[in-house]
Amino acid sequence: MYLMTLLGNGTILYTVKREPxxxxxxxxxxxxxxxxxxxxxTSTLPKMLCIVWFQAGEIEFNACMVQMFFIHSFSIMESAVLVAMAFDRYVAICNPLRYDSILTNPLLAKIGVVVVLRGTAFITPIIILAARLPYCRTNVIPHTYCEHMAVVKLACTSIMANIVYGLLVALLVVGVDLLFITMSYCMIARAVLALPSRDARHKAFSTCAAHVVVILVSYTPALFTILTHRFGHHVLPHVHILLANFYLLFPPMLNPIVYGVKTKEIRDRVIHMVLSRKCLSFRSTS
Known part of the structure:
Protein backbone atom coordinates (compact mmCIF):
# COMPACT_ATOMS: atom_id res chain seq x y z
CA MET A 1 0.00 0.00 0.00
CA TYR A 2 2.85 2.38 0.75
CA LEU A 3 4.47 1.67 -2.63
CA MET A 4 1.13 2.26 -4.36
CA THR A 5 0.75 5.53 -2.45
CA LEU A 6 4.22 6.72 -3.49
CA LEU A 7 3.73 5.64 -7.10
CA GLY A 8 0.22 7.05 -7.47
CA ASN A 9 0.80 10.45 -5.90
CA GLY A 10 4.25 10.75 -7.47
CA THR A 11 2.70 10.05 -10.88
CA ILE A 12 0.08 12.77 -10.33
CA LEU A 13 2.74 15.35 -9.40
CA TYR A 14 5.03 14.35 -12.28
CA THR A 15 2.22 14.34 -14.85
CA VAL A 16 0.89 17.77 -13.90
CA LYS A 17 4.39 19.24 -13.78
CA ARG A 18 5.34 17.87 -17.21
CA GLU A 19 2.12 18.81 -19.02
CA PRO A 20 1.55 22.60 -19.46
CA THR A 42 5.72 8.94 4.97
CA SER A 43 5.25 10.22 8.52
CA THR A 44 3.52 6.99 9.59
CA LEU A 45 3.92 4.03 7.24
CA PRO A 46 7.71 3.48 7.41
CA LYS A 47 7.47 3.31 11.22
CA MET A 48 4.47 0.97 10.97
CA LEU A 49 6.49 -1.34 8.71
CA CYS A 50 9.39 -1.31 11.18
CA ILE A 51 6.98 -2.30 13.95
CA VAL A 52 5.51 -5.15 11.89
CA TRP A 53 8.71 -6.44 10.29
CA PHE A 54 11.37 -5.85 12.93
CA GLN A 55 9.35 -5.33 16.16
CA ALA A 56 11.03 -1.90 16.34
CA GLY A 57 8.32 -0.26 18.41
CA GLU A 58 10.49 2.26 20.24
CA ILE A 59 10.22 5.97 19.47
CA GLU A 60 11.76 8.91 21.33
CA PHE A 61 9.41 11.36 23.02
CA ASN A 62 10.38 14.33 20.80
CA ALA A 63 10.10 12.19 17.67
CA CYS A 64 6.64 11.11 18.84
CA MET A 65 5.58 14.75 19.20
CA VAL A 66 6.94 15.54 15.73
CA GLN A 67 5.06 12.61 14.23
CA MET A 68 1.89 13.71 16.03
CA PHE A 69 2.27 17.23 14.61
CA PHE A 70 2.72 16.01 11.03
CA ILE A 71 -0.18 13.56 11.21
CA HIS A 72 -2.76 15.96 12.59
CA SER A 73 -1.64 19.18 10.91
CA PHE A 74 -1.48 17.60 7.44
CA SER A 75 -4.85 15.93 8.01
CA ILE A 76 -6.31 19.41 8.59
CA MET A 77 -4.47 20.68 5.49
CA GLU A 78 -6.00 17.87 3.44
CA SER A 79 -9.47 18.81 4.64
CA ALA A 80 -8.85 22.44 3.62
CA VAL A 81 -7.69 21.38 0.16
CA LEU A 82 -10.89 19.35 -0.29
CA VAL A 83 -12.86 22.52 0.51
CA ALA A 84 -10.80 24.45 -2.04
CA MET A 85 -11.47 21.77 -4.65
CA ALA A 86 -15.21 21.99 -3.95
CA PHE A 87 -14.99 25.76 -4.46
CA ASP A 88 -13.11 25.14 -7.72
CA ARG A 89 -15.91 22.86 -8.98
CA TYR A 90 -18.54 25.41 -7.89
CA VAL A 91 -16.88 28.22 -9.88
CA ALA A 92 -16.28 25.96 -12.90
CA ILE A 93 -19.95 24.90 -13.10
CA CYS A 94 -21.86 27.87 -11.71
CA ASN A 95 -19.64 30.69 -13.06
CA PRO A 96 -17.71 29.17 -15.98
CA LEU A 97 -17.20 32.48 -17.79
CA ARG A 98 -15.51 34.01 -14.73
CA TYR A 99 -13.44 30.92 -13.87
CA ASP A 100 -10.09 32.30 -15.04
CA SER A 101 -10.71 35.73 -13.52
CA ILE A 102 -11.70 34.30 -10.11
CA LEU A 103 -9.20 31.47 -9.67
CA THR A 104 -6.06 33.41 -10.54
CA ASN A 105 -2.53 32.34 -9.64
CA PRO A 106 -2.25 34.91 -6.79
CA LEU A 107 -5.48 33.56 -5.29
CA LEU A 108 -4.20 29.97 -5.57
CA ALA A 109 -1.00 31.00 -3.79
CA LYS A 110 -3.01 32.66 -1.00
CA ILE A 111 -5.16 29.54 -0.63
CA GLY A 112 -2.01 27.43 -0.34
CA VAL A 113 -0.64 29.70 2.39
CA VAL A 114 -3.95 29.64 4.29
CA VAL A 115 -4.06 25.83 4.06
CA VAL A 116 -0.60 25.52 5.65
CA LEU A 117 -1.13 28.22 8.29
CA ARG A 118 -4.51 26.85 9.37
CA GLY A 119 -3.18 23.33 9.86
CA THR A 120 -0.16 24.61 11.78
CA ALA A 121 -2.13 27.04 13.95
CA PHE A 122 -4.74 24.50 15.00
CA ILE A 123 -2.30 21.72 15.89
CA THR A 124 0.58 23.62 17.55
CA PRO A 125 -1.40 24.14 20.82
CA ILE A 126 -2.25 20.42 20.87
CA ILE A 127 1.45 19.51 20.68
CA ILE A 128 2.34 22.04 23.41
CA LEU A 129 -0.40 20.69 25.70
CA ALA A 130 0.63 17.08 25.07
CA ALA A 131 4.36 17.76 25.55
CA ARG A 132 3.80 19.44 28.96
CA LEU A 133 1.90 16.48 30.45
CA PRO A 134 3.69 14.19 32.95
CA TYR A 135 3.73 10.60 31.69
CA CYS A 136 4.18 8.09 34.51
CA ARG A 137 1.63 5.32 33.93
CA THR A 138 3.32 3.40 31.15
CA ASN A 139 5.55 4.09 28.16
CA VAL A 140 3.58 1.80 25.82
CA ILE A 141 1.31 3.56 23.31
CA PRO A 142 -1.60 1.27 22.38
CA HIS A 143 -1.36 2.33 18.75
CA THR A 144 0.72 1.98 15.60
CA TYR A 145 1.62 5.69 15.60
CA CYS A 146 1.55 8.71 17.92
CA GLU A 147 -2.12 9.58 17.71
CA HIS A 148 -3.00 12.46 20.02
CA MET A 149 -5.62 10.80 22.23
CA ALA A 150 -3.72 7.51 22.38
CA VAL A 151 -0.66 9.35 23.73
CA VAL A 152 -2.27 11.75 26.22
CA LYS A 153 -4.30 8.95 27.82
CA LEU A 154 -0.97 7.70 29.22
CA ALA A 155 -0.57 10.86 31.33
CA CYS A 156 -0.90 10.62 35.11
CA THR A 157 -2.81 13.90 35.43
CA SER A 158 -6.01 15.44 34.10
CA ILE A 159 -6.17 15.62 30.30
CA MET A 160 -9.44 17.55 30.17
CA ALA A 161 -7.79 20.50 28.37
CA ASN A 162 -6.45 18.15 25.71
CA ILE A 163 -9.84 16.47 25.29
CA VAL A 164 -11.79 19.72 25.06
CA TYR A 165 -9.36 21.44 22.67
CA GLY A 166 -8.97 18.32 20.52
CA LEU A 167 -12.74 17.90 20.24
CA LEU A 168 -13.16 21.61 19.49
CA VAL A 169 -10.60 21.43 16.67
CA ALA A 170 -12.20 18.27 15.27
CA LEU A 171 -15.67 19.85 15.27
CA LEU A 172 -14.43 23.12 13.78
CA VAL A 173 -12.37 21.50 11.05
CA VAL A 174 -14.59 18.58 10.04
CA GLY A 175 -17.89 20.33 10.78
CA VAL A 176 -17.11 23.65 9.09
CA ASP A 177 -15.31 22.07 6.13
CA LEU A 178 -18.11 19.57 5.50
CA LEU A 179 -20.63 22.43 5.76
CA PHE A 180 -18.81 24.44 3.07
CA ILE A 181 -18.44 21.37 0.85
CA THR A 182 -22.15 20.53 1.24
CA MET A 183 -23.17 24.10 0.45
CA SER A 184 -20.96 24.09 -2.67
CA TYR A 185 -22.46 20.87 -3.96
CA CYS A 186 -26.01 21.96 -3.22
CA MET A 187 -25.46 25.02 -5.42
CA ILE A 188 -23.70 22.85 -8.02
CA ALA A 189 -26.62 20.39 -8.06
CA ARG A 190 -29.14 23.23 -8.44
CA ALA A 191 -27.18 24.72 -11.35
CA VAL A 192 -26.69 21.35 -13.08
CA LEU A 193 -30.32 20.28 -12.76
CA ALA A 194 -31.33 23.56 -14.41
CA LEU A 195 -29.40 22.63 -17.56
CA PRO A 196 -31.73 21.74 -20.46
CA SER A 197 -29.59 19.00 -22.00
CA ARG A 198 -29.26 15.57 -20.39
CA ASP A 199 -25.75 15.19 -21.82
CA ALA A 200 -24.73 18.53 -20.34
CA ARG A 201 -26.04 17.45 -16.92
CA HIS A 202 -24.21 14.14 -17.16
CA LYS A 203 -20.95 15.87 -18.16
CA ALA A 204 -21.24 18.40 -15.33
CA PHE A 205 -21.89 15.73 -12.72
CA SER A 206 -19.07 13.55 -14.04
CA THR A 207 -16.56 16.36 -13.45
CA CYS A 208 -17.47 16.26 -9.74
CA ALA A 209 -17.57 12.47 -9.38
CA ALA A 210 -13.89 12.02 -8.51
CA HIS A 211 -14.00 14.76 -5.89
CA VAL A 212 -17.12 13.31 -4.25
CA VAL A 213 -15.51 9.86 -4.04
CA VAL A 214 -12.35 11.36 -2.51
CA ILE A 215 -14.47 13.24 0.07
CA LEU A 216 -16.21 10.01 1.09
CA VAL A 217 -12.92 8.12 1.26
CA SER A 218 -11.27 10.84 3.36
CA TYR A 219 -14.02 11.89 5.77
CA THR A 220 -15.72 8.57 6.52
CA PRO A 221 -12.80 6.92 8.40
CA ALA A 222 -11.86 10.30 9.91
CA LEU A 223 -15.33 10.74 11.45
CA PHE A 224 -15.33 7.17 12.77
CA THR A 225 -11.89 7.70 14.33
CA ILE A 226 -12.88 10.98 16.00
CA LEU A 227 -16.18 9.66 17.34
CA THR A 228 -14.83 6.32 18.61
CA HIS A 229 -11.92 7.98 20.43
CA ARG A 230 -14.18 10.49 22.19
CA PHE A 231 -17.42 8.58 22.72
CA GLY A 232 -16.79 4.92 21.87
CA HIS A 233 -15.83 3.78 25.37
CA HIS A 234 -17.17 0.28 24.73
CA VAL A 235 -15.42 -0.12 21.36
CA LEU A 236 -12.67 -2.74 21.46
CA PRO A 237 -9.09 -1.35 21.34
CA HIS A 238 -8.16 -3.15 18.14
CA VAL A 239 -11.19 -1.56 16.44
CA HIS A 240 -9.85 1.89 17.43
CA ILE A 241 -6.45 1.01 15.96
CA LEU A 242 -7.94 -0.50 12.79
CA LEU A 243 -10.11 2.56 12.09
CA ALA A 244 -7.19 4.92 12.74
CA ASN A 245 -4.99 2.92 10.36
CA PHE A 246 -7.70 2.98 7.67
CA TYR A 247 -7.79 6.77 8.06
CA LEU A 248 -4.09 7.09 7.20
CA LEU A 249 -3.64 4.12 4.85
CA PHE A 250 -6.52 4.16 2.40
CA PRO A 251 -7.15 7.81 1.38
CA PRO A 252 -3.52 8.50 0.30
CA MET A 253 -3.51 5.27 -1.69
CA LEU A 254 -6.97 5.62 -3.25
CA ASN A 255 -7.00 9.37 -4.07
CA PRO A 256 -4.59 9.17 -7.04
CA ILE A 257 -6.33 6.03 -8.30
CA VAL A 258 -9.73 7.72 -8.19
CA TYR A 259 -8.50 10.85 -9.96
CA GLY A 260 -6.48 8.81 -12.45
CA VAL A 261 -9.54 6.79 -13.43
CA LYS A 262 -12.16 9.54 -13.28
CA THR A 263 -10.20 12.48 -14.75
CA LYS A 264 -9.81 12.00 -18.49
CA GLU A 265 -7.03 14.55 -18.95
CA ILE A 266 -4.78 12.91 -16.34
CA ARG A 267 -5.63 9.40 -17.51
CA ASP A 268 -4.81 10.27 -21.13
CA ARG A 269 -1.52 11.97 -20.21
CA VAL A 270 -0.38 9.04 -18.04
CA ILE A 271 -1.22 6.54 -20.80
CA HIS A 272 0.57 8.73 -23.35
CA MET A 273 3.71 8.95 -21.21
CA VAL A 274 3.74 5.20 -20.59
CA LEU A 275 3.28 4.38 -24.27
CA SER A 276 5.93 6.94 -25.27
CA ARG A 277 8.47 5.38 -22.91
CA LYS A 278 7.66 1.91 -24.25
CA CYS A 279 8.16 3.11 -27.81
CA LEU A 280 11.50 4.74 -26.92
CA SER A 281 12.62 1.57 -25.15
CA PHE A 282 11.65 -0.54 -28.15
CA ARG A 283 13.49 1.74 -30.59
CA SER A 284 16.65 1.78 -28.47
CA THR A 285 16.55 -2.01 -28.20
CA SER A 286 16.08 -2.33 -31.96
Missing part, protein backbone atom coordinates in the same frame (compact mmCIF):
# COMPACT_ATOMS: atom_id res chain seq x y z
CA UNK A 21 -2.12 22.03 -20.37
CA UNK A 22 -2.70 20.72 -16.84
CA UNK A 23 -1.39 23.88 -15.15
CA UNK A 24 -4.92 24.82 -14.11
CA UNK A 25 -6.46 25.38 -10.66
CA UNK A 26 -8.20 21.99 -10.57
CA UNK A 27 -4.95 20.09 -11.18
CA UNK A 28 -2.88 22.38 -8.94
CA UNK A 29 -5.27 21.62 -6.08
CA UNK A 30 -4.85 17.95 -6.94
CA UNK A 31 -1.08 18.39 -6.66
CA UNK A 32 -1.54 19.94 -3.21
CA UNK A 33 -3.62 16.91 -2.20
CA UNK A 34 -1.00 14.51 -3.57
CA UNK A 35 1.84 16.28 -1.73
CA UNK A 36 -0.11 16.20 1.55
CA UNK A 37 -0.88 12.49 1.09
CA UNK A 38 2.82 11.77 0.54
CA UNK A 39 3.73 13.55 3.79
CA UNK A 40 0.95 11.81 5.73
CA UNK A 41 2.01 8.39 4.47
Missing amino acids: SLHKPMYLFLCMLAAIDLVLS
Whole structure:
Protein backbone atom coordinates (compact mmCIF):
# COMPACT_ATOMS: atom_id res chain seq x y z
CA MET A 1 0.00 0.00 0.00
CA TYR A 2 2.85 2.38 0.75
CA LEU A 3 4.47 1.67 -2.63
CA MET A 4 1.13 2.26 -4.36
CA THR A 5 0.75 5.53 -2.45
CA LEU A 6 4.22 6.72 -3.49
CA LEU A 7 3.73 5.64 -7.10
CA GLY A 8 0.22 7.05 -7.47
CA ASN A 9 0.80 10.45 -5.90
CA GLY A 10 4.25 10.75 -7.47
CA THR A 11 2.70 10.05 -10.88
CA ILE A 12 0.08 12.77 -10.33
CA LEU A 13 2.74 15.35 -9.40
CA TYR A 14 5.03 14.35 -12.28
CA THR A 15 2.22 14.34 -14.85
CA VAL A 16 0.89 17.77 -13.90
CA LYS A 17 4.39 19.24 -13.78
CA ARG A 18 5.34 17.87 -17.21
CA GLU A 19 2.12 18.81 -19.02
CA PRO A 20 1.55 22.60 -19.46
CA SER A 21 -2.12 22.03 -20.37
CA LEU A 22 -2.70 20.72 -16.84
CA HIS A 23 -1.39 23.88 -15.15
CA LYS A 24 -4.92 24.82 -14.11
CA PRO A 25 -6.46 25.38 -10.66
CA MET A 26 -8.20 21.99 -10.57
CA TYR A 27 -4.95 20.09 -11.18
CA LEU A 28 -2.88 22.38 -8.94
CA PHE A 29 -5.27 21.62 -6.08
CA LEU A 30 -4.85 17.95 -6.94
CA CYS A 31 -1.08 18.39 -6.66
CA MET A 32 -1.54 19.94 -3.21
CA LEU A 33 -3.62 16.91 -2.20
CA ALA A 34 -1.00 14.51 -3.57
CA ALA A 35 1.84 16.28 -1.73
CA ILE A 36 -0.11 16.20 1.55
CA ASP A 37 -0.88 12.49 1.09
CA LEU A 38 2.82 11.77 0.54
CA VAL A 39 3.73 13.55 3.79
CA LEU A 40 0.95 11.81 5.73
CA SER A 41 2.01 8.39 4.47
CA THR A 42 5.72 8.94 4.97
CA SER A 43 5.25 10.22 8.52
CA THR A 44 3.52 6.99 9.59
CA LEU A 45 3.92 4.03 7.24
CA PRO A 46 7.71 3.48 7.41
CA LYS A 47 7.47 3.31 11.22
CA MET A 48 4.47 0.97 10.97
CA LEU A 49 6.49 -1.34 8.71
CA CYS A 50 9.39 -1.31 11.18
CA ILE A 51 6.98 -2.30 13.95
CA VAL A 52 5.51 -5.15 11.89
CA TRP A 53 8.71 -6.44 10.29
CA PHE A 54 11.37 -5.85 12.93
CA GLN A 55 9.35 -5.33 16.16
CA ALA A 56 11.03 -1.90 16.34
CA GLY A 57 8.32 -0.26 18.41
CA GLU A 58 10.49 2.26 20.24
CA ILE A 59 10.22 5.97 19.47
CA GLU A 60 11.76 8.91 21.33
CA PHE A 61 9.41 11.36 23.02
CA ASN A 62 10.38 14.33 20.80
CA ALA A 63 10.10 12.19 17.67
CA CYS A 64 6.64 11.11 18.84
CA MET A 65 5.58 14.75 19.20
CA VAL A 66 6.94 15.54 15.73
CA GLN A 67 5.06 12.61 14.23
CA MET A 68 1.89 13.71 16.03
CA PHE A 69 2.27 17.23 14.61
CA PHE A 70 2.72 16.01 11.03
CA ILE A 71 -0.18 13.56 11.21
CA HIS A 72 -2.76 15.96 12.59
CA SER A 73 -1.64 19.18 10.91
CA PHE A 74 -1.48 17.60 7.44
CA SER A 75 -4.85 15.93 8.01
CA ILE A 76 -6.31 19.41 8.59
CA MET A 77 -4.47 20.68 5.49
CA GLU A 78 -6.00 17.87 3.44
CA SER A 79 -9.47 18.81 4.64
CA ALA A 80 -8.85 22.44 3.62
CA VAL A 81 -7.69 21.38 0.16
CA LEU A 82 -10.89 19.35 -0.29
CA VAL A 83 -12.86 22.52 0.51
CA ALA A 84 -10.80 24.45 -2.04
CA MET A 85 -11.47 21.77 -4.65
CA ALA A 86 -15.21 21.99 -3.95
CA PHE A 87 -14.99 25.76 -4.46
CA ASP A 88 -13.11 25.14 -7.72
CA ARG A 89 -15.91 22.86 -8.98
CA TYR A 90 -18.54 25.41 -7.89
CA VAL A 91 -16.88 28.22 -9.88
CA ALA A 92 -16.28 25.96 -12.90
CA ILE A 93 -19.95 24.90 -13.10
CA CYS A 94 -21.86 27.87 -11.71
CA ASN A 95 -19.64 30.69 -13.06
CA PRO A 96 -17.71 29.17 -15.98
CA LEU A 97 -17.20 32.48 -17.79
CA ARG A 98 -15.51 34.01 -14.73
CA TYR A 99 -13.44 30.92 -13.87
CA ASP A 100 -10.09 32.30 -15.04
CA SER A 101 -10.71 35.73 -13.52
CA ILE A 102 -11.70 34.30 -10.11
CA LEU A 103 -9.20 31.47 -9.67
CA THR A 104 -6.06 33.41 -10.54
CA ASN A 105 -2.53 32.34 -9.64
CA PRO A 106 -2.25 34.91 -6.79
CA LEU A 107 -5.48 33.56 -5.29
CA LEU A 108 -4.20 29.97 -5.57
CA ALA A 109 -1.00 31.00 -3.79
CA LYS A 110 -3.01 32.66 -1.00
CA ILE A 111 -5.16 29.54 -0.63
CA GLY A 112 -2.01 27.43 -0.34
CA VAL A 113 -0.64 29.70 2.39
CA VAL A 114 -3.95 29.64 4.29
CA VAL A 115 -4.06 25.83 4.06
CA VAL A 116 -0.60 25.52 5.65
CA LEU A 117 -1.13 28.22 8.29
CA ARG A 118 -4.51 26.85 9.37
CA GLY A 119 -3.18 23.33 9.86
CA THR A 120 -0.16 24.61 11.78
CA ALA A 121 -2.13 27.04 13.95
CA PHE A 122 -4.74 24.50 15.00
CA ILE A 123 -2.30 21.72 15.89
CA THR A 124 0.58 23.62 17.55
CA PRO A 125 -1.40 24.14 20.82
CA ILE A 126 -2.25 20.42 20.87
CA ILE A 127 1.45 19.51 20.68
CA ILE A 128 2.34 22.04 23.41
CA LEU A 129 -0.40 20.69 25.70
CA ALA A 130 0.63 17.08 25.07
CA ALA A 131 4.36 17.76 25.55
CA ARG A 132 3.80 19.44 28.96
CA LEU A 133 1.90 16.48 30.45
CA PRO A 134 3.69 14.19 32.95
CA TYR A 135 3.73 10.60 31.69
CA CYS A 136 4.18 8.09 34.51
CA ARG A 137 1.63 5.32 33.93
CA THR A 138 3.32 3.40 31.15
CA ASN A 139 5.55 4.09 28.16
CA VAL A 140 3.58 1.80 25.82
CA ILE A 141 1.31 3.56 23.31
CA PRO A 142 -1.60 1.27 22.38
CA HIS A 143 -1.36 2.33 18.75
CA THR A 144 0.72 1.98 15.60
CA TYR A 145 1.62 5.69 15.60
CA CYS A 146 1.55 8.71 17.92
CA GLU A 147 -2.12 9.58 17.71
CA HIS A 148 -3.00 12.46 20.02
CA MET A 149 -5.62 10.80 22.23
CA ALA A 150 -3.72 7.51 22.38
CA VAL A 151 -0.66 9.35 23.73
CA VAL A 152 -2.27 11.75 26.22
CA LYS A 153 -4.30 8.95 27.82
CA LEU A 154 -0.97 7.70 29.22
CA ALA A 155 -0.57 10.86 31.33
CA CYS A 156 -0.90 10.62 35.11
CA THR A 157 -2.81 13.90 35.43
CA SER A 158 -6.01 15.44 34.10
CA ILE A 159 -6.17 15.62 30.30
CA MET A 160 -9.44 17.55 30.17
CA ALA A 161 -7.79 20.50 28.37
CA ASN A 162 -6.45 18.15 25.71
CA ILE A 163 -9.84 16.47 25.29
CA VAL A 164 -11.79 19.72 25.06
CA TYR A 165 -9.36 21.44 22.67
CA GLY A 166 -8.97 18.32 20.52
CA LEU A 167 -12.74 17.90 20.24
CA LEU A 168 -13.16 21.61 19.49
CA VAL A 169 -10.60 21.43 16.67
CA ALA A 170 -12.20 18.27 15.27
CA LEU A 171 -15.67 19.85 15.27
CA LEU A 172 -14.43 23.12 13.78
CA VAL A 173 -12.37 21.50 11.05
CA VAL A 174 -14.59 18.58 10.04
CA GLY A 175 -17.89 20.33 10.78
CA VAL A 176 -17.11 23.65 9.09
CA ASP A 177 -15.31 22.07 6.13
CA LEU A 178 -18.11 19.57 5.50
CA LEU A 179 -20.63 22.43 5.76
CA PHE A 180 -18.81 24.44 3.07
CA ILE A 181 -18.44 21.37 0.85
CA THR A 182 -22.15 20.53 1.24
CA MET A 183 -23.17 24.10 0.45
CA SER A 184 -20.96 24.09 -2.67
CA TYR A 185 -22.46 20.87 -3.96
CA CYS A 186 -26.01 21.96 -3.22
CA MET A 187 -25.46 25.02 -5.42
CA ILE A 188 -23.70 22.85 -8.02
CA ALA A 189 -26.62 20.39 -8.06
CA ARG A 190 -29.14 23.23 -8.44
CA ALA A 191 -27.18 24.72 -11.35
CA VAL A 192 -26.69 21.35 -13.08
CA LEU A 193 -30.32 20.28 -12.76
CA ALA A 194 -31.33 23.56 -14.41
CA LEU A 195 -29.40 22.63 -17.56
CA PRO A 196 -31.73 21.74 -20.46
CA SER A 197 -29.59 19.00 -22.00
CA ARG A 198 -29.26 15.57 -20.39
CA ASP A 199 -25.75 15.19 -21.82
CA ALA A 200 -24.73 18.53 -20.34
CA ARG A 201 -26.04 17.45 -16.92
CA HIS A 202 -24.21 14.14 -17.16
CA LYS A 203 -20.95 15.87 -18.16
CA ALA A 204 -21.24 18.40 -15.33
CA PHE A 205 -21.89 15.73 -12.72
CA SER A 206 -19.07 13.55 -14.04
CA THR A 207 -16.56 16.36 -13.45
CA CYS A 208 -17.47 16.26 -9.74
CA ALA A 209 -17.57 12.47 -9.38
CA ALA A 210 -13.89 12.02 -8.51
CA HIS A 211 -14.00 14.76 -5.89
CA VAL A 212 -17.12 13.31 -4.25
CA VAL A 213 -15.51 9.86 -4.04
CA VAL A 214 -12.35 11.36 -2.51
CA ILE A 215 -14.47 13.24 0.07
CA LEU A 216 -16.21 10.01 1.09
CA VAL A 217 -12.92 8.12 1.26
CA SER A 218 -11.27 10.84 3.36
CA TYR A 219 -14.02 11.89 5.77
CA THR A 220 -15.72 8.57 6.52
CA PRO A 221 -12.80 6.92 8.40
CA ALA A 222 -11.86 10.30 9.91
CA LEU A 223 -15.33 10.74 11.45
CA PHE A 224 -15.33 7.17 12.77
CA THR A 225 -11.89 7.70 14.33
CA ILE A 226 -12.88 10.98 16.00
CA LEU A 227 -16.18 9.66 17.34
CA THR A 228 -14.83 6.32 18.61
CA HIS A 229 -11.92 7.98 20.43
CA ARG A 230 -14.18 10.49 22.19
CA PHE A 231 -17.42 8.58 22.72
CA GLY A 232 -16.79 4.92 21.87
CA HIS A 233 -15.83 3.78 25.37
CA HIS A 234 -17.17 0.28 24.73
CA VAL A 235 -15.42 -0.12 21.36
CA LEU A 236 -12.67 -2.74 21.46
CA PRO A 237 -9.09 -1.35 21.34
CA HIS A 238 -8.16 -3.15 18.14
CA VAL A 239 -11.19 -1.56 16.44
CA HIS A 240 -9.85 1.89 17.43
CA ILE A 241 -6.45 1.01 15.96
CA LEU A 242 -7.94 -0.50 12.79
CA LEU A 243 -10.11 2.56 12.09
CA ALA A 244 -7.19 4.92 12.74
CA ASN A 245 -4.99 2.92 10.36
CA PHE A 246 -7.70 2.98 7.67
CA TYR A 247 -7.79 6.77 8.06
CA LEU A 248 -4.09 7.09 7.20
CA LEU A 249 -3.64 4.12 4.85
CA PHE A 250 -6.52 4.16 2.40
CA PRO A 251 -7.15 7.81 1.38
CA PRO A 252 -3.52 8.50 0.30
CA MET A 253 -3.51 5.27 -1.69
CA LEU A 254 -6.97 5.62 -3.25
CA ASN A 255 -7.00 9.37 -4.07
CA PRO A 256 -4.59 9.17 -7.04
CA ILE A 257 -6.33 6.03 -8.30
CA VAL A 258 -9.73 7.72 -8.19
CA TYR A 259 -8.50 10.85 -9.96
CA GLY A 260 -6.48 8.81 -12.45
CA VAL A 261 -9.54 6.79 -13.43
CA LYS A 262 -12.16 9.54 -13.28
CA THR A 263 -10.20 12.48 -14.75
CA LYS A 264 -9.81 12.00 -18.49
CA GLU A 265 -7.03 14.55 -18.95
CA ILE A 266 -4.78 12.91 -16.34
CA ARG A 267 -5.63 9.40 -17.51
CA ASP A 268 -4.81 10.27 -21.13
CA ARG A 269 -1.52 11.97 -20.21
CA VAL A 270 -0.38 9.04 -18.04
CA ILE A 271 -1.22 6.54 -20.80
CA HIS A 272 0.57 8.73 -23.35
CA MET A 273 3.71 8.95 -21.21
CA VAL A 274 3.74 5.20 -20.59
CA LEU A 275 3.28 4.38 -24.27
CA SER A 276 5.93 6.94 -25.27
CA ARG A 277 8.47 5.38 -22.91
CA LYS A 278 7.66 1.91 -24.25
CA CYS A 279 8.16 3.11 -27.81
CA LEU A 280 11.50 4.74 -26.92
CA SER A 281 12.62 1.57 -25.15
CA PHE A 282 11.65 -0.54 -28.15
CA ARG A 283 13.49 1.74 -30.59
CA SER A 284 16.65 1.78 -28.47
CA THR A 285 16.55 -2.01 -28.20
CA SER A 286 16.08 -2.33 -31.96
